[in-house]
Amino acid sequence: xxxxxxLQAIGEGLAEEMRSDETVxxxxxxxxxxxxxxxxxxxxxxxxGPFRVMDTPLAESLxxxxxxxxxxxxxxxxxxxxxxxxxxxxxxQIVNEAARFHYRSNGAWSCPMTIRVPYGAVPGGALYHSxxxxxxxxxxxxLKVVAPTFPADAKGMIKSAIRDPNPVLFLEHKRTxxxxxxxxPEEDYSVPLGKARVHRGGTDLTVVSYGxxxxxxxxxxxxxxxxYDIEVEVVEPRTLxxxxxxxxxxxxxxxxxxxxxxxxxxTGSFSGEIAAIVAREAFEWLDGPVMRLGAPDVPAxxxxxxxxxxxxxxxxxxxxxxxxxxxx
Amino acid sequence: MDLKGARTGHGSVGLESDDLLRxxxxxxxxxxxDERSWILNRQGKAAFVISCQGQEAAQVGTAYNxxxxxxxxxxxxxxxxxxxxxxxxxxxxxxxxxxxxxxPNSAGRQMPGHYSSRELNIVTASAPVGVxxxxxxxxxxxxxxxxxxxxxxxxxxxxxTSGGDCHEAMNFAGIHDLPVVFLIENNAYAISVPEKxxxxxxxxxxxxxxxxxxxxxxxxxxxxxxEAARDAFERARRGEGPxxxxxxxxxxxxxxxxxxxxxxxxxxxxxxxxxxxxIIRFEKYLxxxxxxxxxxxxxxxxxxxxxVDEASEYxxxxxxxxxxxxxxxxxxxx
Ligand SMILES: Cc1ncc(C[n+]2csc(CCOP(=O)(O)OP(=O)(O)O)c2C)c(N)n1
Ligand SMILES: [Mg+2]
Numbered sequence: 001x002x003x004x005x006x007l008q009a010i011g012e013g014l015a016e017e018m019r020s021d022e023t024v025x026x027x028x029x030x031x032x033x034x035x036x037x038x039x040x041x042x043x044x045x046x047x048x049g050p051f052r053v054m055d056t057p058l059a060e061s062l063x064x065x066x067x068x069x070x071x072x073x074x075x076x077x078x079x080x081x082x083x084x085x086x087x088x089x090x091x092x093q094i095v096n097e098a099a100r101f102h103y104r105s106n107g108a109w110s111c112p113m114t115i116r117v118p119y120g121a122v123p124g125g126a127l128y129h130s131x132x133x134x135x136x137x138x139x140x141x142x143l144k145v146v147a148p149t150f151p152a153d154a155k156g157m158i159k160s161a162i163r164d165p166n167p168v169l170f171l172e173h174k175r176t177x178x179x180x181x182x183x184x185p186e187e188d189y190s191v192p193l194g195k196a197r198v199h200r201g202g203t204d205l206t207v208v209s210y211g212x213x214x215x216x217x218x219x220x221x222x223x224x225x226x227x228y229d230i231e232v233e234v235v236e237p238r239t240l241x242x243x244x245x246x247x248x249x250x251x252x253x254x255x256x257x258x259x260x261x262x263x264x265x266x267t268g269s270f271s272g273e274i275a276a277i278v279a280r281e282a283f284e285w286l287d288g289p290v291m292r293l294g295a296p297d298v299p300a301x302x303x304x305x306x307x308x309x310x311x312x313x314x315x316x317x318x319x320x321x322x323x324x325x326x327x328x
Numbered sequence: 329m330d331l332k333g334a335r336t337g338h339g340s341v342g343l344e345s346d347d348l349l350r351x352x353x354x355x356x357x358x359x360x361x362d363e364r365s366w367i368l369n370r371q372g373k374a375a376f377v378i379s380c381q382g383q384e385a386a387q388v389g390t391a392y393n394x395x396x397x398x399x400x401x402x403x404x405x406x407x408x409x410x411x412x413x414x415x416x417x418x419x420x421x422x423x424x425x426x427x428x429x430x431x432p433n434s435a436g437r438q439m440p441g442h443y444s445s446r447e448l449n450i451v452t453a454s455a456p457v458g459v460x461x462x463x464x465x466x467x468x469x470x471x472x473x474x475x476x477x478x479x480x481x482x483x484x485x486x487x488x489t490s491g492g493d494c495h496e497a498m499n500f501a502g503i504h505d506l507p508v509v510f511l512i513e514n515n516a517y518a519i520s521v522p523e524k525x526x527x528x529x530x531x532x533x534x535x536x537x538x539x540x541x542x543x544x545x546x547x548x549x550x551x552x553x554x555e556a557a558r559d560a561f562e563r564a565r566r567g568e569g570p571x572x573x574x575x576x577x578x579x580x581x582x583x584x585x586x587x588x589x590x591x592x593x594x595x596x597x598x599x600x601x602x603x604x605x606x607i608i609r610f611e612k613y614l615x616x617x618x619x620x621x622x623x624x625x626x627x628x629x630x631x632x633x634x635x636v637d638e639a640s641e642y643x644x645x646x647x648x649x650x651x652x653x654x655x656x657x658x659x660x661x662x
Contacts, residue, residue, distance in 0.1 A: 025473075051473050057503065062462045062496035069466020072451055073400060074474070077466070089492070096456050097463070102660050105444040105452035106435035110660035141658050165660035 003181040007040045009151035010116075010172065013158035014041065014078060016188065018048055021076060024162055025052040028063055028080030028116075037082055038118055038177055060086055064093035064115060068167075071113040072101070076162055084119035084171070085128040085300075091136070098167035099142035113168070114161040120173040120211055120263055121295075121312050126303035132211075132264035132295075137169050138241040138273065145241040146193055147171040149214045152184045153238060156191025164193060171240075173211035173263075180215070194239045196247035202231035205257035205288075205325050208248055208274055210236055213261045213313060220318045230326045240270055245277055252278050256287035257325050263312055266294040288328030293321050338617070341555045345619050351392060351413075351550055352614060353628055355384035355607050358409040360636050361421050362581075365440075368640065369585045374425050378441040382548075382580035384409045385606030386513050387483075389553025390573070393561040394481060400449045400467045402460035402482040405441030406513065410483070414448045418635050422643030429649035436649050458488045461497030461510070468506035472567075479564040480508045486574075487518030489531050498572065502538035505569030509560045512572065513547060515579035520592040532574035540570045547575030548606035551613070580605070 004012065017024045025048075026041055032055040035042030045053040056063050060081055067079040081087045087094075094115065102110040121130040137145050144166055148154040154172070161168035199218060202225075209217040214236055221232035233251050237243060252258045258278050260271040275290045293313050295301070301311040338348055358380050368374040380387065387409030394401060396414045403410050408421060420432040427436040433444040433452070444452035451463065464482035471478035488494060489512060501508050512531050516523050535542025541563070545556040553575055560571035578601040582589040614620035 051469075057496070057499055059492075059496040059500070061493055062465070062500050065459065065462025065493065065497070066466035066469060066500065069451075069463035069468070069480075070470050071466070072463075073467040073470035073478075075466075075470045092456055092459060093462065097454060097459055100454075101452050103658050104434055104438050104442070104454070105446070106437060107657040107660070108444055108446040109452045112660075144659075165662050 001183045001185055004151050004184040005178050005181045006151045006154055006172065007038055007177040009155040009184045010158050011040050011042060011044070012184070013155040015044060015047065017159055017162045018044065018052065020188070023074060024076045024078065025054070025070070026078045026080065027054040027056050027067065029056060029058055029082045031055060031080050036080065038174065040116070041080070060090040061093050064090035064098065067113045067115065068093060068098050068101070068111050071111040072109055076112050078114045078116060078162060080116045082118070083129050084117045084133045085131045087117060087133060094143065094167065094169070095137070095140050099140045102166070103142055110165050111167045112165045114158070114170050115167070116170045116172060118172050118174045120175055121301035121308060122174050123305060123308060124303065125174075125301060127300045130301040132262065134171060134240055135264060135269050138270045140241075142166070143241070144168045144193055144239065145171065146239045147173070147210045148191075148238055149173065149176055149210055149236060151180070151182050153191050153197065155184055156189055157193065157238065159190040160193050163190070168193070175212045176215065191238075194242060194244055196244040197236045197238055198247065198251065199234040199236055200232070202233035203255055204230045204232060205259060205322065206233045206235060206248070206251040206255045207259045207261060207322065208235045208237065209261040210238070210240070211263060213263050216313070216315050216318055217261050220315050220322060224319060224322055228323070228326075230322070232322060243274070243277075245281070248274060248278065249282050252282045253285040256285050257328065258286075259291045259293065259321055259325050261293045261313060261318060264294055265297045266292055267297050269294060288325050291321060291325050293318060338551055341551060341558065343551070343554065347392070348614060348619055351388050352610055352620070353632070354413045355388050355409060355550065355610065356628065357418060357632050357635065358384050358387070358412050359607055360632050361408065361412075361418050361639070364636050364640050365422075365425050366581075366585065368425065373644065375427070376439055377425070377585040378405050378439075379579070379581040379584075380406045380408045382578045382601065382606065383513050383515060385550035385610065386511070386547035386553050386575035386577050388413055389550040390481065390509075390511050390557040390575075392554055393557045396448050398449070399478050400451060400464070400480040402451050402464045402480065403443050403453055404460065404484045404488065405453065406485070407443065407483055408441070411443045411445070411450060414445070414450065416443070416445060416448070418639035419642050422640045423646055426643050426646070427648065428643060428646040430646055435653070458484060458491040458493040460484065461493050462500070464508050465497045465500045465506055468501065468508040469504065471507055472504065477565045478507065479561050481511060482508060483511045483513065485518060486512055486514040486523060486531060487521070487526050488512070490526060498535070498538045498570070501570040502540050505567065507564035507567070508570045509557065509564060510570065510572045511557070512574045513577055514574055515577050517579055517583070517593070519583045519587060520589070532572055535572040540572065542572040542574065544574045544576065547577030548604050548609060550606060550610050577606070578604070
């Protein structure tokens with residue numbers, strides 16, 4: 001066991017899958033010689049050559065579309081969209097195509113492909129290197145959307161995504177790439193898609209979060225446990241779509257209170273879906289309003305640091321929301 | 329252009345008389361299935377028809393180079409000539425037309441003309457125009473990476489070349505010399521929009537910029553199309569890369585059963601193209617070559633009529649899928 005950060009863990013998962021299955025390959029912009037702009041695919045081209053680790057032209061629809069064609073002809077492609085902000089040209093191929101091959105052919109075809117998507121606000125990223133795009137895709141039956149936050153989970157889930165017979169969108173929050181290191185097993189293991197993870201048990205309220213916000217939420221939860229004796233149960237969906245409702249509902253039925261925290265803007269968000277499910281299916285257990293915390297409804301995080309910090313829910317705002325909910 | 333028969337002689341392209349009669353029968357079957365589909369539409373039995381009429385030579389001439397179940401095909405919605413040649417049946421076409429459970433393409437989920445067959449490597453087709461091209465390059469790349477000799481055929485109308493996917497795919501195919509044949513069936517219209525409002529310069533000449541051959545062919549001459557496609561497939565199998573074929577043809581029906589083409593084109597224009605009907609032209613050629621006479625023509629026509637009758641009746645009697653099936657097979661298992 002060695003400690004690894006998120007991007008190392010994902011890279012290691014990719015390399016292991018490529019070693020054990022020669023149909024697994026990587027394609028995208030700058031993934032080869034450069035090893036990706038975030039270095040996730042570093043070293044892969046040296047080991048596997050320029051076809052299995054292919055630098056594509058700058059053409060997102062092609063990247064997703066070619067991955068589809070590869071996947072229906074015996075390959076297990078892992079496509080990288082360099083930044084989530086540049087996924088719209090590939091939207092048609094992902095949403096209208098990959099996600100529907102199975103349904104529209106009555107089960108005859110399917111697309112075993114993974115699309116890795118670095119997302120989330122980073123200092124200096126501004127409007128087009130910052131976006132949280134999960135809501136666009138969590139409304140697409142036939143597609144799986146996953147967003148692991150911790151390195152060991154991410155390694156296990158990239159393996160599951162590659163082995164899954166369906167198209168999987170694999171979201172990686174850029175600000176969590178190097179944020180923490182943890183023990184990541186060396187041996188072959190996988191973490192199932194569609195299963196949430198409970199990070200800390202608690203009886204007073206449930207927080208659901210993922211990505212950078214999960215790290216902040218865990219930090220605040222520890223703080224208010226120490227300072228106020230309020231015990232927050234923190235649930236990480238890990239897979240956003242299809243969602244593991246049971247784990248979230250079980251937690252809310254225990255605590256009676258729910259706060260969903262994400263970095264996406266709130267209107268039409270994935271957080272809204274969780275709120276709707278809990279409001280209906282845990283209604284009789286609720287002791288307070290279903291609360292959400294997210295970014296304001298503006299296009300994306302701004303370039304200037306003060307505006308960026310205002311955009312992303314801060315530890316202070318999260319603490320205030322937790323305390324407000326705990327008072328009910 | 330020789331309006332009477334085919335310009336190209338079959339001997340010179342290496343086809344036997346059996347091949348020619350098989351091509352002819354398939355073209356005629358596609359036409360007759362199509363004509364019956366319109367009747368079923370007028371009878372209120374078929375909600376939507378989209379036609380191959382006029383394009384049978386471009387389709388069958390190209391598809392005759394495919395090895396069914398080995399090469400991959402990304403057809404578009406008019407390509408019943410291709411799918412029938414590969415092994416789909418008249419019955420299957422009508423089952424799909426009527427949205428029945430046994431529809432081989434989608435079990436009643438998709439509109440007619442959205443072909444699919446896992447066994448025949450017909451990759452499930454979509455409605456958004458042009459999306460098939462990047463996918464086709466991916467399938468071709470898979471063949472190339474494994475060192476196999478499979479070829480991918482990707483088809484579309486002339487308007488499918490206007491969007492970005494077509495450019496992205498041809499650029500990528502050119503970079504890696506991928507074994508893909510792009511067949512553009514230029515039928516002069518995209519619903520109502522004529523070619524001159526759709527296409528700058530020329531489609532086939534664009535291939536030069538991508539670094540692979542582009543050829544223009546008389547799309548109503550099945551042997552000329554066969555020859556152009558044969559060269560393209562051989563080139564792809566030799567590992568030399570893609571070819572773009574622009575087959576010049578004409579859409580003989582309205583865009584679909586929901587369209588009234590009197591709003592945008594003259595009857596005389598259609599009449600002019602009827603004289604160049606690819607099936608009539610091929611018949612003349614076969615007659616001149618001594619491969620078809622009145623008797624054998626009638627025989628073939630009668631056997632096709634029986635086939636179409638049987639197939640459409642079967643499809644009419646066939647059941648729909650249970651409504652609850654609408655929620656099944658969203659995700660692949662395993
Ligand atoms: C992306 C997209 N835009 C619009 C349409 C609606 N539409 C369907 S067919 C068509 C015309 C296509 O013309 P062409 O590619 O020349 O093929 P043809 O129908 O003439 O064979 C249009 C506009 C569509 N299906 N997809
Ligand atoms: Mg057209």
